[in-house]
Amino acid sequence: xxxxxxxxxxxxxxxxxxxxxxxxxxxxxxxxxxxxxxxxxxxxxxxxxxxxxxxxxxxxxxxxxxxxxxxxxxxxxxxxxxxxxxxxxxxxxxxxxxxxxxxxxxxxxxxxx
Amino acid sequence: xxxxxxxxxxxxxxxxxxxxxxxxxxxxxxxxxxxxxxxxxxxxxxxxxxxxxxxxxxxxxxxxxxxxxxxxxxxxxxxxxxxxxxxxxxxxxxxxxxxxxxxxxxxxxxxxxxxxxxxxxxxxxxxxxxxxxxxxxxxxxxxxxxxxxxxxxxxxxxxxxxxxxxxxxxxxxxxxxxxxxxxxxxxxxxxxxxxxxxxxxxxxxxxxxxxxxxxxxxxxxxxxxxxxxxxxxxxxxxxxxxxxxxxxxxxxxxxxxxxxxxxxxxxxxxxxxxxxxxxxx
Numbered sequence: 001x002x003x004x005x006x007x008x009x010x011x012x013x014x015x016x017x018x019x020x021x022x023x024x025x026x027x028x029x030x031x032x033x034x035x036x037x038x039x040x041x042x043x044x045x046x047x048x049x050x051x052x053x054x055x056x057x058x059x060x061x062x063x064x065x066x067x068x069x070x071x072x073x074x075x076x077x078x079x080x081x082x083x084x085x086x087x088x089x090x091x092x093x094x095x096x097x098x099x100x101x102x103x104x105x106x107x108x109x110x111x112x113x
Numbered sequence: 114x115x116x117x118x119x120x121x122x123x124x125x126x127x128x129x130x131x132x133x134x135x136x137x138x139x140x141x142x143x144x145x146x147x148x149x150x151x152x153x154x155x156x157x158x159x160x161x162x163x164x165x166x167x168x169x170x171x172x173x174x175x176x177x178x179x180x181x182x183x184x185x186x187x188x189x190x191x192x193x194x195x196x197x198x199x200x201x202x203x204x205x206x207x208x209x210x211x212x213x214x215x216x217x218x219x220x221x222x223x224x225x226x227x228x229x230x231x232x233x234x235x236x237x238x239x240x241x242x243x244x245x246x247x248x249x250x251x252x253x254x255x256x257x258x259x260x261x262x263x264x265x266x267x268x269x270x271x272x273x274x275x276x277x278x279x280x281x282x283x284x285x286x287x288x289x290x291x292x293x294x295x296x297x298x299x300x301x302x303x304x305x306x307x308x309x310x311x312x313x314x315x316x317x318x319x320x321x322x323x324x325x326x327x328x329x330x331x332x333x334x335x336x337x338x339x340x341x342x343x344x345x346x347x348x349x350x351x352x353x354x355x356x357x358x359x360x361x362x363x364x365x366x367x368x369x370x371x372x373x374x375x376x377x378x379x380x381x382x383x384x385x386x387x388x389x390x391x392x393x394x
Contacts, residue, residue: 030172033186045188046176050169054201069171073127076168 010044014052016091017041019080022062023088026079029053053078061087117160122327124163131167134174139183142191143173145263149195152260155253158205165198192264213249219333220245224290226337229313229344234306239295247286251279280378287374303348310344317341332384 014036021027021035032053033046056062061084066074080088128147132140147166154162169187176186188194224244228236258275267275301309317338320326326334346352362369 029168030175047187047194050165051194051197051201054165054198058201072131072171073167075171076164
């Protein structure tokens with residue numbers, strides 16, 4: 001159960017992070033995973049982003065198109081939509097809110113003996 | 114529909130080619146994912162499935178080139194990720210229906226074609242349909258089983274049970290064809306049969322020049338060619354008497370049928386074994 005809760009929380013956060021990254025630049029799967037690594041997500045299995053990207057595309061937060069690749073078959077690039085942009089802004093606001101509340105709880109936590 | 118099938122086949126062919134760039138360990142990992150998703154993809158959009166699989170493969174190759182193995186990159190819980198990926202692929206019932214129609218047509222063609230080697234062609238459409246139905250259910254069952262066991266190799270007992278079940282189903286199918294008589298009989302005149310054989314031979318001669326036969330199509334092509342040539346020999350004056358001589362073993366006729374069935378099973382097992390050997394190498 002704990003593992004399920006953690007993975008659900010991670011998915012929610014990852015979705016927001018993907019929206020932020022793809023708002024800056026359209027990218028394909030591996031490039032997105034490299035960007036996540038740059039921001040400290042090295043230990044997150046990158047397999048989780050593929051179903052997430054497809055779900056976000058189904059929800060209309062992202063669109064995709066194929067771009068020719070010099071190394072082989074065309075690659076699928078994702079970019080953010082107008083709905084995705086709204087979701088991104090909502091995520092950032094909610095994150096700031098959540099972070100400040102959790103920081104307050106942590107700040108009031110008694111010291112260990 | 115045809116364009117879509119071609120697009121799906123193109124993606125699958127690109128996947129087959131690109132997969133060779135993976136190391137053995139990474140290829141084994143990826144192929145578990147591939148087998149599971151394709152095996153479980155009965156009602157979903159096959160184009161989107163193949164597109165996803167190809168995208169993941171390209172990324173695994175990039176990760177490999179950067180020194181990260183597939184399991185580290187993609188994660189240890191492959192089945193969970195594959196299941197979630199499958200859920201995102203939309204259903205496409207049209208796919209499923211069209212695939213079954215093609216499979217039924219192919220089965221009926223393969224099962225009906227040997228009838229052309231008889232001088233008087235009467236075939237039982239009812240038993241042909243039933244045998245095709247058994248074949249289709251068996252194919253879907255096999256696909257489902259293979260997909261379900263993509264991440265867990267079956268035990269020797271399970272494998273034996275599966276092979277036994279396959280043999281029994283094959284035996285039932287052949288028995289239906291040989292012994293079941295329904296009222297839906299279709300008779301072809303000698304003239305029509307001969308015309309079909311000649312047309313078939315002309316198509317068989319032209320086909321390799323206009324269409325590149327895939328690995329799956331090649332055995333069907335050679336089998337059809339063999340039957341058509343045999344059928345022609347049944348009609349040609351020079352060879353007619355030899356090929357029309359009835360094989361009659363009297364009270365041992367049943368043994369002849371058993372021998373034919375066992376020969377068919379033996380050929381099937383040989384083809385499977387050769388395929389396994391080739392895959393291993």
